[in-house]
Amino acid sequence: MTRPIPLAIVDLGYGNIGSIRIAFERLGAMPRLTADPNEIAAADRVVLPGVGAAGFAMTRIAEHGLGDVLRALTRPLLGICLGMQILFERSEEEDTECLGLFEGVVRRLEPGPDRPVPHMGWSRLAVADPACGLADGDYVYFAHSYACDDGPASLARADYGRPIPALVGKDNMIGAQFHPERSGDAGARFLQAFLAS
Amino acid sequence: MPARRIIPCLDVRDGRVVKGVKFRDHRDVGDIVAHALRYRDEGADELVFYDITASAEGRGLDIGWIERIAEVIDIPFAVAGGIRSVDQAAACLEAGADKISINSPALERPELIGEIARAFGCQCVVLGVDSFADGAAYRVQQYTGSVAATRDSGRLTLDWVREATGRGAGEIVLNCMNNDGVRSGYDIAHTAAVIAAVTVPVIASGGAGAPAHFRAAFEAGASGALAATVFHDRILPIPDLKEYLASCGIEMRR
Numbered sequence: 001m002t003r004p005i006p007l008a009i010v011d012l013g014y015g016n017i018g019s020i021r022i023a024f025e026r027l028g029a030m031p032r033l034t035a036d037p038n039e040i041a042a043a044d045r046v047v048l049p050g051v052g053a054a055g056f057a058m059t060r061i062a063e064h065g066l067g068d069v070l071r072a073l074t075r076p077l078l079g080i081c082l083g084m085q086i087l088f089e090r091s092e093e094e095d096t097e098c099l100g101l102f103e104g105v106v107r108r109l110e111p112g113p114d115r116p117v118p119h120m121g122w123s124r125l126a127v128a129d130p131a132c133g134l135a136d137g138d139y140v141y142f143a144h145s146y147a148c149d150d151g152p153a154s155l156a157r158a159d160y161g162r163p164i165p166a167l168v169g170k171d172n173m174i175g176a177q178f179h180p181e182r183s184g185d186a187g188a189r190f191l192q193a194f195l196a197s
Numbered sequence: 198m199p200a201r202r203i204i205p206c207l208d209v210r211d212g213r214v215v216k217g218v219k220f221r222d223h224r225d226v227g228d229i230v231a232h233a234l235r236y237r238d239e240g241a242d243e244l245v246f247y248d249i250t251a252s253a254e255g256r257g258l259d260i261g262w263i264e265r266i267a268e269v270i271d272i273p274f275a276v277a278g279g280i281r282s283v284d285q286a287a288a289c290l291e292a293g294a295d296k297i298s299i300n301s302p303a304l305e306r307p308e309l310i311g312e313i314a315r316a317f318g319c320q321c322v323v324l325g326v327d328s329f330a331d332g333a334a335y336r337v338q339q340y341t342g343s344v345a346a347t348r349d350s351g352r353l354t355l356d357w358v359r360e361a362t363g364r365g366a367g368e369i370v371l372n373c374m375n376n377d378g379v380r381s382g383y384d385i386a387h388t389a390a391v392i393a394a395v396t397v398p399v400i401a402s403g404g405a406g407a408p409a410h411f412r413a414a415f416e417a418g419a420s421g422a423l424a425a426t427v428f429h430d431r432i433l434p435i436p437d438l439k440e441y442l443a444s445c446g447i448e449m450r451r
Contacts, residue, residue: 018293022267052316082318111396114198114418118320118367120398121199121420122242122450139200139450141273143295143320145367160199182273182295184237 007031007195008043010070010083012060017049020080023181027188029195035064044075045195050082054106054146055094057086070099076197077173084168084175085148093146102168102175104149115161118145123158123178125166132156132167132174133193138186140166140178147177200450201442202242202421203411203435204400205428207232208249209278212262215249216429223249226429233266233274236428239435241272242450245298245370245423247325248278249342258285260292267293275323278342281305286313290321298370300325301339304350304357307364314365319397324366328354328387329374335387338374354387355394362395369395370423372402380406380426383414392418408433408441415447 009021011033024031024047031047032039040046048070051057061067070077079087086098091106098106111117122139132155134140140158147164150157156167158178168175174194180187207214207229214232215223226232229246236244246266248258258278266274276289277298286297297317303310303324314322327338335354340346350357358369371391373384383401392399398420405411405424414422427433439449 018264018267018291019295022293023271026271050318052318056315116198116396116398116420118397119199120320120368121202123199124448142199143273143367145319158199179273179295182271184271187271 004042004044005032005034005039006044007047008040008045009033009047009049010040010066011035012051012057012064017051019179019181020047020049023187023191024195027192027195035066037065037069040066041069041072046070046073046075046077048077048079048083048086050080050085052082053093054082054086054091054096054098057082058096058098061086061099067099071101074172076194078194079173079175080181081144081177081179084177085146087168087173087175088148091146101173102148102153102170104151106146106148108146109144109160112161118143119147119160119164122183123160123166125156125158127156129155129169131193132169133189134167134186140180140183140186142166142178144177148175198420198448200242200448201415201419202400203240203438203449204243204245204421204423205236205241205435206245206247206402206423206425208247208425209262210248210250212259214429216425229262230265230269233270236435237270237272240439240451241435243272243421244270244274246274246276247298248276250278258289260288263289263292263294277323277325281309283312283316286317286321290317296321296323296368298323298325300327300341303361304337304339304352307360310361310364310366314367319365319367322366323368323370324358324361325370325372326354326358327372327374330384330387341374355390358391358395362397366397368398368400368420370400370402373404376404379404382406382410383422385413385417388414388419389417406432408438411438412442412445412447415442
């Protein structure tokens with residue numbers, strides 16, 4: 001019988017999740033990188049980072065047998081960037097079926113005048129629910145070409161030609177389109193709130 | 198557009214920060230972690246670290262200093278220098294970097310851009326372009342880390358940025374070599390031409406010397422403005438620069 005790990009970071013291979021691990025370590029948490037379904041199912045908290053494109057991530061989730069484990073979690077789950085997008089029903093990126101935990105589709109951002117794609121940089125948030133550790137007017141760092149549908153689950157939004165859900169929440173789940181691990185003090189406040197949830 | 202980004206660029210040699218003028222005569226300006234922390238505290242929006250000798254010497258970049266930076270920094274940073282494969286890019290990202298900037302290796306083998314973009318997403322792939330005005334034409338230079346190795350790539354800048362973004366580059370750092378290190382201002386016309394040619398964010402680089410130079414770059418549509426000398430030598434404190442730009446109506450994160 002192994003003791004449940006306090007914080008599991010889902011490691012889908014291609015270990016480009018160093019910055020997330022380090023951000024949690026800075027806050028005193030001891031994250032464990034794992035793709036083991038049993039460890040993830042038993043963890044106190046789970047972080048789902050993004051790796052590659054939606055299709056690649058969903059393939060890896062299927063290969064590791066993690067789809068049902070993630071859907072069945074009752075403890076806090078945080079999806080970051082692509083890890084948030086794959087919590088939705090579908091993504092236009094390679095027309096990928098996703099986990100279906102949030103209603104809505106992930107659509108490509110359309111470039112426009114003074115609005116390059118990817119949406120890359122620090123955007124100002126309109127925060128609907130301050131319980132997330134973020135405040136109205138906080139700047140957080142985004143780097144994405146696809147965005148989720150805005151809807152009742154949105155807890156915070158950024159404006160990028162259309163309202164971009166920056167934070168979505170439902171039951172035990174929260175998704176961040178921005179990168180809290182790279183969002184300075186505001187990001188640290190958000191991760192701290194997740195650790196305390 | 199998000200807040201416009203102020204991006205200090207740190208040239209790295211042997212794990213130390215160095216600075217040259219017009220890509221030569223590099224002097225040691227200090228410890229890499231101390232610089233990274235100082236810029237973070239002053240309000241830099243992002244950092245770029247170039248291992249200036251890796252490409253010209255034909256070696257990959259040193260992962261050790263990336264980890265040291267990643268441990269202390271909570272803003273995004275890109276690393277550049279001699280990244281020639283998806284495995285090398287993966288090692289940099291695993292060490293904690295957010296983006297990979299590729300320049301000479303992308304010119305050697307343009308397929309590399311798509312390979313990294315498919316593995317990690319195009320937001321991870323920054324194309325560094327060293328553009329040199331040769332008469333009326335701007336041409337892309339290669340192996341610019343050392344004077345002896347620098348050569349013309351045979352490509353026109355506008356053609357190259359269109360091709361590279363088509364292959365999956367998610368951002369362009371446009372370095373106008375004629376202006377580099379001389380603090381006479383960014384090459385605004387060339388920067389605007391590149392912005393018009395692509396739909397990805399473009400970062401102006403080369404020549405910043407005064408707050409008005411940053412303003413001109415942002416008013417021309419640059420998503421970010423990169424500089425080294427004015428920040429290293431404390432000629433322009435970042436908080437003062439941001440205050441000036443905000444007073445000009447340019448959105449800044451403060």
